[in-house]
Amino acid sequence: MSRRWFLSGAVLVTVAAPLLAPSPALAAPPKPDTITIDGEELDEAITVRAKADPELFEAMLSQVNWLSNAKGLSTSPKADKLGRKYTVVVRVGDQAKQTYDLYPLAAGGPRAYRPGKQPDKRRTTNAWFYGRLNMSETLRAAGVPLPGKPESLHGGIGGGERVFDEDTLNPGRDIDKLLTDLREVLLLNGAVVLVITLGLAGISLLVRRRAR
Structure with a gap:
């Protein structure tokens, strides 16, 4: 009986082997x-x-x-x-x-x-x-x-x-340029304020003269 089951199992493995192999x-x-x-x-x-x-x-x-x-x-x-x-x-x-x-x-x-x-x-x-x-x-x-x-x-x-060029990575040069630009901006703003102040003073003087 065991021999018959063994033979049957062997036959099944032989038949199924091609089906189990990767396609x-x-x-x-x-x-x-x-x-x-x-x-x-x-x-x-x-x-x-x-x-x-x-x-x-x-x-x-x-x-x-x-x-x-x-x-x-x-x-x-x-x-x-x-x-x-x-x-x-x-x-x-x-x-x-x-x-x-x-x-x-x-x-x-x-x-x-x-x-x-x-x-x-x-x-x-x-x-x-x-x-x-x-x-x-x-x-x-x-x-x-x-x-x-x-x-x-x-x-x-x-x-x-x-x-990068060496000049691109020169922080000292960039700070100097920044300070120069800042100074120019401050001078320009000071000149604008001075002109405005003189203009207001002139207008105030003119108004006082007319008020008399």
């Missing part, structure tokens, strides 16, 4: 591991790989990964205000999955464009977005020849401090 369809999709950046002034496309430089790869991915399902702007920017265009393609292995156009030098701040036709055939729409403020710094770190800015960040992507 390939439910497995997590592979993560992007390569990003390419292309532009008119680039001799060849720049490739950023997750294995070779994970920090830079994540910084570049953060510039575009939020664009896939985001709602775009209601109006499109003017073409002559966009500046240089850089096409960023997100890949998994050799397969392109997403593509976006970045405009780091656009007037009024960086812009990003999502084409409705994506390499992975998913359904989406053409849309414009305001890009991340550190777009220029991230692209420059990847090797894109963008002009530097005085207020650019130092110390790595997303970190560091702003660079």
Whole structure:
């Protein structure tokens, strides 16, 4: 009897094992591991790989990964205000999955464009977005020849401090200027009070003469 139950249990386990195994369809999709950046002034496309430089790869991915399902702007920017265009393609292995156009030098701040036709055939729409403020710094770190800015960040992507001129951080000079301005204001106010006083005195003298 026990042997029969043992055999029955073994048969049930054998039959149920494929059903209990995780379905390939439910497995997590592979993560992007390569990003390419292309532009008119680039001799060849720049490739950023997750294995070779994970920090830079994540910084570049953060510039575009939020664009896939985001709602775009209601109006499109003017073409002559966009500046240089850089096409960023997100890949998994050799397969392109997403593509976006970045405009780091656009007037009024960086812009990003999502084409409705994506390499992975998913359904989406053409849309414009305001890009991340550190777009220029991230692209420059990847090797894109963008002009530097005085207020650019130092110390790595997303970190560091702003660079100020020494004169900007000179408290003695600022106090002297403040005292000079204050003295000029007091002298001006004193002159105004003196003019008003003389005017009132003249009016009072004139009224007294007429009263006689």
